[in-house]
Amino acid sequence: MFRPKHHWQPAEQQRHAVAGTLPTGRRHRDGESVDAFCERTVSTAGHTELDWLWPTCPDCLRAAERLNGIPS
Structure with missing residues (x-):
């Protein structure tokens, strides 16, 4: 089973x-x-459903794909 890092x-x-996983129920x-x-330190946002509709940072996506062995 695939488990992201x-x-x-x-x-x-x-x-x-x-980096890392959050235990169930934990959040920033x-x-x-x-x-x-993406090699930036970012300030986390709220935890509303709308926050999850924001676009994915393209640099983070590429780095996550590389880390998990997913060809881009």
Whole structure:
């Protein structure tokens, strides 16, 4: 079974990939700084359904694909 080595987090108007997985029920605090795969430190956003509709950061997507052995 495929298990990603990262999780996705809404931050700064995009969905960013962040290293590691979050246990079920855990989430980042609003405004918490996280290091994203795009090599930026971003401030996390709220946890509304609309936040998850933001576009995916293209640099994070490419890095997540490489990390997980997914050809782009």
